[in-house]
Amino acid sequence: MNDASVFLVNTLFDLYLMVVILRLWLQLVKADFYNPASQFIVKATHPIVGPLRRVIPSIGNFDTATLVLAIAVAALKFVALTLLFGSGMINPVAIIILALITVLKQALSLMFWMLIIRAILSWVSQGQNPIEYVLYQLTEPFLAPIRKVIPPIGGLDLSVLIAIIALQFIQILLQNTFGIY
Numbered sequence: 001m002n003d004a005s006v007f008l009v010n011t012l013f014d015l016y017l018m019v020v021i022l023r024l025w026l027q028l029v030k031a032d033f034y035n036p037a038s039q040f041i042v043k044a045t046h047p048i049v050g051p052l053r054r055v056i057p058s059i060g061n062f063d064t065a066t067l068v069l070a071i072a073v074a075a076l077k078f079v080a081l082t083l084l085f086g087s088g089m090i091n092p093v094a095i096i097i098l099a100l101i102t103v104l105k106q107a108l109s110l111m112f113w114m115l116i117i118r119a120i121l122s123w124v125s126q127g128q129n130p131i132e133y134v135l136y137q138l139t140e141p142f143l144a145p146i147r148k149v150i151p152p153i154g155g156l157d158l159s160v161l162i163a164i165i166a167l168q169f170i171q172i173l174l175q176n177t178f179g180i181y
Helices: 002-028 036-055 064-085 092-124 130-149 159-178
Strands: none
Touching: 002 036, 002 064, 002 092, 002 130, 036 064, 036 130, 064 092, 092 130, 092 159, 130 159
16 A cells, blocks of 8 residues: 555656646746647646745746745655655755755656657657647757757757757766765
């Protein structure tokens, strides 16, 4: 029963955390918020982000309320797991540090999978899918600088491969530094 409960708590919190990170990311890259995929993300997060924005102001164009929500979701995940295991004391400083690392890890993982999906879609898609357009908007700010350094060679764009290698390097570096994966 414990493994099933841990799986369920991890999955539910991680899925919602991904949606919150996507909202923050959509805002950072100024993606099309009228896209159906974007609308789902906005509707799934607005009941919490809306009231938070009244209390936590944005810093320029950066939506701090959404970042705070992402950290809170990650922190609540660790609180729920701690309570589930009944391991007694909850260390708030450790939970905040773990939450920050988790948000960063999830953002990197999300970027990795978006790049993989974008690469696969580039082989099979005709480019008219609204989800593919959002993937393009989310990943292009990372791929364009790579293309400036290493342009497509013989029609083959290596920017996605280089970005994936860089993401994996960063994830391994974080794992070795913090011992968390």
